[in-house]
Amino acid sequence: MAKPASSRSANASGAAAGTPATPNRERPSEPQRHHAETTELLEYYRQMLLIRRFEERAGQLYGLGLIGGFCHLYIGQEAVAVGLQSALDPNRDSVITGYRDHGHMLAYGIDPKIIMAELTGRAAGISKGKGGSMHMFSVERKFYGGHGIVGAQVSLGTGLAFKHKYSGDGGVCMAYFGDGAANQGQVYESFNMAQLWGLPIIYVIENNQYAMGTSVNRSSAEDQLFRRGDSFRIPGLQVDGMDVLAVRGAATTALEWVRGGKGPILLELKTYRYRGHSMSDPAKYRSREEVQSVREKSDPIEAIKRELQAGGASEDDLKAIDKDIRQIVTEAADFAEQMPEPDRSELYTDVLVETY
Amino acid sequence: MPIELKMPALSPTMEEGTLAKWLVKEGDTVTSGTIIAEIETDKATMEFEAVDEGTIAKIMIPEGTDEVKVGTVIALLAGEDEDADGVAGGAHASAVNTQPADISASPAEDAQAQQATLNARPKIGEAPASLRVEPEVPEGTEMVRTTVREALRDAMAEEMRKDDSVFVMGEEVAEYQGAYKVTQGLLDEFGPRRVIDTPITEYGFAGVGTGAAMGGLRPIIEFMTFNFAMQAIDHIINSAAKTNYMSGGQMRCPIVFRGPNGAASRVGAQHSQNFGPWYANVPGLIVISPYSAADAKGLLKAAIRSQDPVVFLENELLYGQTFDVPKLDDYVLPIGKARIARQGTDVTLVSYSIGVGVALDAAAKLAEEGIEAEVIDLRTLRPLDKETVLRSLAKTNRMVCVEEGWPVCSISSELMAMAMEEGFDDLDAPVLRVTNVDVPLPYAANLEKLALIKISDVVEAARKVCYR
Numbered sequence: 001m002a003k004p005a006s007s008r009s010a011n012a013s014g015a016a017a018g019t020p021a022t023p024n025r026e027r028p029s030e031p032q033r034h035h036a037e038t039t040e041l042l043e044y045y046r047q048m049l050l051i052r053r054f055e056e057r058a059g060q061l062y063g064l065g066l067i068g069g070f071c072h073l074y075i076g077q078e079a080v081a082v083g084l085q086s087a088l089d090p091n092r093d094s095v096i097t098g099y100r101d102h103g104h105m106l107a108y109g110i111d112p113k114i115i116m117a118e119l120t121g122r123a124a125g126i127s128k129g130k131g132g133s134m135h136m137f138s139v140e141r142k143f144y145g146g147h148g149i150v151g152a153q154v155s156l157g158t159g160l161a162f163k164h165k166y167s168g169d170g171g172v173c174m175a176y177f178g179d180g181a182a183n184q185g186q187v188y189e190s191f192n193m194a195q196l197w198g199l200p201i202i203y204v205i206e207n208n209q210y211a212m213g214t215s216v217n218r219s220s221a222e223d224q225l226f227r228r229g230d231s232f233r234i235p236g237l238q239v240d241g242m243d244v245l246a247v248r249g250a251a252t253t254a255l256e257w258v259r260g261g262k263g264p265i266l267l268e269l270k271t272y273r274y275r276g277h278s279m280s281d282p283a284k285y286r287s288r289e290e291v292q293s294v295r296e297k298s299d300p301i302e303a304i305k306r307e308l309q310a311g312g313a314s315e316d317d318l319k320a321i322d323k324d325i326r327q328i329v330t331e332a333a334d335f336a337e338q339m340p341e342p343d344r345s346e347l348y349t350d351v352l353v354e355t356y
Numbered sequence: 357m358p359i360e361l362k363m364p365a366l367s368p369t370m371e372e373g374t375l376a377k378w379l380v381k382e383g384d385t386v387t388s389g390t391i392i393a394e395i396e397t398d399k400a401t402m403e404f405e406a407v408d409e410g411t412i413a414k415i416m417i418p419e420g421t422d423e424v425k426v427g428t429v430i431a432l433l434a435g436e437d438e439d440a441d442g443v444a445g446g447a448h449a450s451a452v453n454t455q456p457a458d459i460s461a462s463p464a465e466d467a468q469a470q471q472a473t474l475n476a477r478p479k480i481g482e483a484p485a486s487l488r489v490e491p492e493v494p495e496g497t498e499m500v501r502t503t504v505r506e507a508l509r510d511a512m513a514e515e516m517r518k519d520d521s522v523f524v525m526g527e528e529v530a531e532y533q534g535a536y537k538v539t540q541g542l543l544d545e546f547g548p549r550r551v552i553d554t555p556i557t558e559y560g561f562a563g564v565g566t567g568a569a570m571g572g573l574r575p576i577i578e579f580m581t582f583n584f585a586m587q588a589i590d591h592i593i594n595s596a597a598k599t600n601y602m603s604g605g606q607m608r609c610p611i612v613f614r615g616p617n618g619a620a621s622r623v624g625a626q627h628s629q630n631f632g633p634w635y636a637n638v639p640g641l642i643v644i645s646p647y648s649a650a651d652a653k654g655l656l657k658a659a660i661r662s663q664d665p666v667v668f669l670e671n672e673l674l675y676g677q678t679f680d681v682p683k684l685d686d687y688v689l690p691i692g693k694a695r696i697a698r699q700g701t702d703v704t705l706v707s708y709s710i711g712v713g714v715a716l717d718a719a720a721k722l723a724e725e726g727i728e729a730e731v732i733d734l735r736t737l738r739p740l741d742k743e744t745v746l747r748s749l750a751k752t753n754r755m756v757c758v759e760e761g762w763p764v765c766s767i768s769s770e771l772m773a774m775a776m777e778e779g780f781d782d783l784d785a786p787v788l789r790v791t792n793v794d795v796p797l798p799y800a801a802n803l804e805k806l807a808l809i810k811i812s813d814v815v816e817a818a819r820k821v822c823y824r
């Protein structure tokens with residue numbers, strides 16, 4: 001598990017939730033690490049590797065000036081989106097997140113080409129080049145963005161959960177937000193309504209230890225973020241976000257809870273981002289050693305690779321996946337470079353839907 | 357082929373930088389994530405990471421070099437199966453400065469594009485026929501005396517009967533029957549699934565409504581008053597108004613934010629403000645602010661049906677006023693069309709919401725003096741019905757804006773700009789505006805009265821532009 005920047009409470013380490021605030025209130029059972037056969041493991045490996053390579057390439061295209069503005073990479077956090085979303089039903093469950101959204105889209109099966117083309121601002125991009133890295137959506141895939149205001153996706157996701165309940169479609173919303181976002185007021189406004197109305201939502205705090213340059217313990221009076229739902233009677237679980245199988249196991253527990261009609265649940269995923277906050281972050285708030293040590297000790301992709309090797313997956317299988325992923329990413333990058341920019345007339349379209 | 361490592365752009369504004377330090381030397385192997393150099397940008401020192409695997413074959417730019425242009429090849433990397441020495445030997449000739457593709461338009465093109473901005477119009481799409489045509493109220497249609505409050509309630513109830521995806525959410529809208537009784541009776545008819553009391557949590561429930569609209573429902577979000585929507589304005593603008601554009605037309609947000617706006621009576625500065633100009637500033641929003649009960653009904657129905665996010669600004673002082681509302685099964689009015697509330701030939705008074713009543717009273721006074729004022733009720737603030745305003749100006753050649761709100765950057769300001777840009781040749785006098793005084797609204801009865809628009813001020817302004 002990623003090393004927390006520092007913990008305020010002395011006895012609060014470890015993946016398991018602490019003592020429940022009210023012992024006689026029903027709590028979800030302790031999540032079990034997911035058991036996966038080799039084929040399933042290979043699929044997790046493939047998806048995480050796709051995100052890793054895609055993001056590395058995006059960083060490279062940024063360096064070449066092909067991607068502009070803000071570009072927030074997901075490197076290091078791959079196990080979170082892959083482990084959680086593999087448990088969802090893409091035909092009915094919705095996903096929403098902030099600006100660090102490439103990984104969640106890839107994990108929901110959205111074509112890397114149109115994502116990369118959006119990053120380069122091309123007409124073939126998923127938002128026709130009008131959204132950019134932070135604003136991508138796929139209503140078809142039930143991926144609702146892609147939001148640039150820290151915390152906004154929490155209320156919006158609560159609205160999506162409201163929709164699931166209102167229309168009785170059986171769906172659950174998974175709303176991701178950061179450790180920094182966890183300090184926004186609207187998060188708690190949303191918690192309150194979600195629990196009050198029994199909305200089917202899984203709140204996911206991706207605790208990558210930093211909000212730009214501010215570590216969790218410099219910003220959070222309660223730094224054990226899985227407890228942040230306590231005042232609203234929303235149960236919380238703390239999960240090792242660097243272990244895709246632990247994440248998957250927690251997703252199963254959370255979905256059981258929410259689909260069982262018990263209302264919202266909160267997951268805190270302890271994870272780490274290797275790169276700067278965005279591409280233009282010099283990252284002076286942490287040491288190179290800190291990053292290096294997480295990379296070496298807790299990398300989610302390396303971990304699953306070791307597990308695969310121990311389980312007898314052949315070197316050739318792994319190599320084949322690597323090669324396949326490189327190919328996909330190269331094609332996406334070529335596509336994103338070669339496609340034309342949006343037509344000038346696109347400036348005026350999509351402001352309003354109707355004509356008045 | 358060796359991989360060229362190029363001087364990266366590490367911030368949106370970086371054009372060149374200093375190659376401060378090499379952390380690898382020729383012959384070192386690197387993998388994705390290895391930090392290979394430190395680069396000083398215009399803002400900070402950044403680390404440059406390898407993405408590909410291989411061996412550093414050749415360092416092209418020594419450390420300490422200043423003003424290295426973005427895109428310059430700084431090193432060559434031999435891939436897994438390549439011979440690093442071979443790469444280094446043959447590479448000198450090809451190591452020219454490669455600038456990143458210049459994808460911005462030339463200055464001349466930019467100027468052209470700006471011209472296009474002035475001339476072009478949004479693409480014309482299809483809109484439901486009910487929204488395009490002002491309904492004829494057939495001869496002999498029964499008129500029902502209705503308060504604005506009832507008209508708004510009827511509009512919501514009619515649309516809720518027709519479409520299960522429409523629901524109302526807000527503080528005290530259900531069991532209390534509405535803080536201003538606008539939602540009276542809705543809970544009884546539609547039940548708590550569709551008429552939902554929220555906690556006092558404007559930012560939160562505006563976001564919940566917006567998210568529900570993104571998911572495909574048609575929420576009506578009531579703010580107890582628009583003063584409190586300041587806490588929610590982020591969702592109205594950043595989440596609701598911009599999503600369709602940011603998603604390239606993929607994600608709709610059919611939501612109505614409604615509630616009383618503008619000054620009420622003796623409630624002090626924090627509860628008395630007209631937000632019309634604020635929201636009318638935002639592309640991606642529809643802003644409606646009706647005066648009469650018939651317009652309130654017909655436009656609220658249109659707002660609920662619209663695929664676009666609508667800010668619907670009501671007025672507490674008008675809630676109890678009674679107007680004729682045609683008794684028709686489905687009375688829907690077009691968004692974006694002003695109404696000529698009174699015909700006239702000598703001066704055009706343009707207003708909206710409660711200001712229309714002031715303008716009509718002023719017109720009656722002016723008529724006694726032989727000045728026939730035409731009164732235009734804008735009804736929709738965005739998109740503004742330029743055509744109706746300019747046509748009237750062409751007829752009267754004089755214009756006074758009447759607005760219950762502050763003067764600076766107001767709807768009046770916009771109307772005056774419009775008259776300058778597109779009605780200049782029709783003007784026989786400068787356009788004047790009658791607005792509230794430019795101060796927070798005071799509590800004392802006499803001061804409050806002084807601060808708000810008055811009939812006599814409108815009469816005086818009209819006389820002035822008529823040189824009488």
Ligand SMILES: Cc1ncc(C[n+]2csc(CCOP(=O)(O)OP(=O)(O)O)c2C)c(N)n1
Nearest residue numbers: 100148149150178179180181208210211212
């Ligand atoms: C309301 C708001 N305030 C500030 C910002 C600027 N900002 C963008 S990301 C960020 C840090 C957020 O950190 P966290 O929630 O931990 O997410 P992470 O970037 O780690 O994924 C800040 C302050 C913003 N976009 N929105």
Ligand SMILES: [Mg+2]
Nearest residue numbers: 178179210211
């Ligand atoms: Mg963070």
